[in-house]
Amino acid sequence: MKGLKIVVLAKQVPDTRNVGKDAMKADGTVNRAALEAIFNPEDLNALEQALRLKDKYEGTEVTLLTMGPGRAAEIIREGLYRGADNGYLLSDRAFAGSDTLATSYALSCAIKQMGKVDVIIAGRQAIDGDTAQVGPQVAEKLGMPQITYAEEIVGIEKAKVTVKRRLERGVEVVEGALPMMITVNASAPDCRPRNAKFVMKYKHARAVSEMQNVAEDYIALHNNRPYLHIGEWSVNDIETKEEELGLSGSPTKVKSIENVVFQAKEAKVLEPTDADMDELMKELIANHTIG
Numbered sequence: 001m002k003g004l005k006i007v008v009l010a011k012q013v014p015d016t017r018n019v020g021k022d023a024m025k026a027d028g029t030v031n032r033a034a035l036e037a038i039f040n041p042e043d044l045n046a047l048e049q050a051l052r053l054k055d056k057y058e059g060t061e062v063t064l065l066t067m068g069p070g071r072a073a074e075i076i077r078e079g080l081y082r083g084a085d086n087g088y089l090l091s092d093r094a095f096a097g098s099d100t101l102a103t104s105y106a107l108s109c110a111i112k113q114m115g116k117v118d119v120i121i122a123g124r125q126a127i128d129g130d131t132a133q134v135g136p137q138v139a140e141k142l143g144m145p146q147i148t149y150a151e152e153i154v155g156i157e158k159a160k161v162t163v164k165r166r167l168e169r170g171v172e173v174v175e176g177a178l179p180m181m182i183t184v185n186a187s188a189p190d191c192r193p194r195n196a197k198f199v200m201k202y203k204h205a206r207a208v209s210e211m212q213n214v215a216e217d218y219i220a221l222h223n224n225r226p227y228l229h230i231g232e233w234s235v236n237d238i239e240t241k242e243e244e245l246g247l248s249g250s251p252t253k254v255k256s257i258e259n260v261v262f263q264a265k266e267a268k269v270l271e272p273t274d275a276d277m278d279e280l281m282k283e284l285i286a287n288h289t290i291g
Contacts (some may be wrong), residue, residue, distance in 0.1 A: 003059035004156065006050045007111055009122035009135065010043040010064050010079065012072040016127050037071065039078050042123025044191035046184040049153045050121050051083045051192065057156065061085045063114065067095060067106055070209035076230050080202040081194040088114075088231040089207045094245050095235070099252035100129070102245055104137035109238045111142060119161065120181045124149065132183070139181035146181040147174060151188045207232040 014035035047064070054060040064079040064087035066072050076087035090110050098106065111117055120139070125132035132148075139146035151166040159178045164171060166187045204221060207230040211219065222228045235245065243249060270276040284290045 002057055004053060004057050004061070004118045005114075005116060006053060006060060006062045006119045006121060007114065007117050008043070008047050008050045008062060008064050008079065008084070009107060009120065009138065010047065010066045010075050011040045011123075011126050012037050012066065012068055012075045013040045013126050013128040014038075037074070039075055040123055040126045040128075042125060042127075042184060042186050044123070045186060045188040046121045046123045046182075047079055047082065047084065048189055048191040049150070049182070049184055050119075053119070053153060053156065054083065063087060065090065065107060065110055067091070067098075067103060067110075070207060073207040073210055073230050073232070076207070077202060077205055078194075080205060081198045082192055083195060083198065086231065088233055089209075090233050090238075091207075091209060092234040092236075094242070097247035097250060098245070099250035100131050100133040100137060101251060102247075102249035104134050104141060105244050105249060106238075106240065107134070108138050108141035109240045110233060111138070113233070113238045116179075118178050118180075119156075120144070120179070121153075122181075122183050124183045124185050135181060135183040142179075142181070144179050144181050145176050146183070147176055148183045150182050150184045153182065202228070204228055205230050 015038045016035065047062075050062045054062050062079075062084045064076050064084050066075045066087070067090040068075075070089070070091060072091070073089050076084075076089060079087055088110065090106060095102070095106055111120065120135075120142075122135040122138075124135070126134075136146055136148065138144075147161075147163045147165065149165045149167060150163045151171070152164040154162040154164055154173065156162070156178070160175050161178060161180050161182070162173060162175050163182060164173050166185050204218060205228045206218070206222065209232060210230075211222065235242075270280060281290075
């Protein structure tokens with residue numbers, strides 16, 4: 001198999017693994033200013049699978065696609081540093097407030113704009129939402145078969161992809177015809193580190209919105225080196241229906257948000273007897289911890 005065209009869906013997310021006391025605003029929304037923005041961890045696992053296919057099949061092209069504000073272009077640069085070929089930032093105020101349905105619609109429209117794609121790879125879910133819906137929804141909107149919970153993309157032969165899946169009760173190996181959407185688990189291999197040569201090559205790569213704040217020297221540099229241009233698409237650059245974007249295209253409505261604070265209580269020591277175990281079970285059921 002030669003010349004695969006692979007799209008990796010990636011997202012810049014707040015680092016919810018290191019939540020502090022200022023992580024939430026008074027209205028219950030995430031205080032993104034108080035949390036470092038990072039490459040969504042499982043999307044990095046997905047990128048590694050794409051890069052392994054690139055290593056294996058000559059002529060393969062890996063393109064990153066992310067949706068967000070201008071600063072999300074950092075995700076594209078991170079991908080370039082690790083071996084991706086190019087990337088596109090989908091950025092427009094019209095996308096603001098998108099839930100998973102509106103997000104997947106915008107991403108699917110952008111992918112259609114790219115033309116023929118053989119494989120789309122994404123992380124199983126993002127750590128800021130934990131819905132695991134965007135990948136499968138993109139596949140549905142593109143009319144593409146999908147394989148979820150992938151741990152390894154074993155190989156591609158005769159337009160068929162073989163994938164090892166990690167499930168709750170074990171592992172299974174499945175096959176599917178291209179084009180294919182694949183979502184990748186955190187149990188997949190970690191992404192390779194940055195390549196020093198790629199860092200030096202792409203450290204000045206910028207999207208259009210980022211170029212508005214750079215010196216003229218950098219503008220001249222970009223004009224002389226086309227590979228430093230990170231593609232940026234607005235709502236006017238892809239074919240969409242306005243009513244399916246942003247808030248108007250997002251049926252998800254948040255009714256209420258509650259901050260839950262876990263507090264340590266005094267420990268309870270139990271004897272390894274049936275009576276103590278029975279008492280513990282009744283207590284857990286009574287306070288609705290279980291049951």
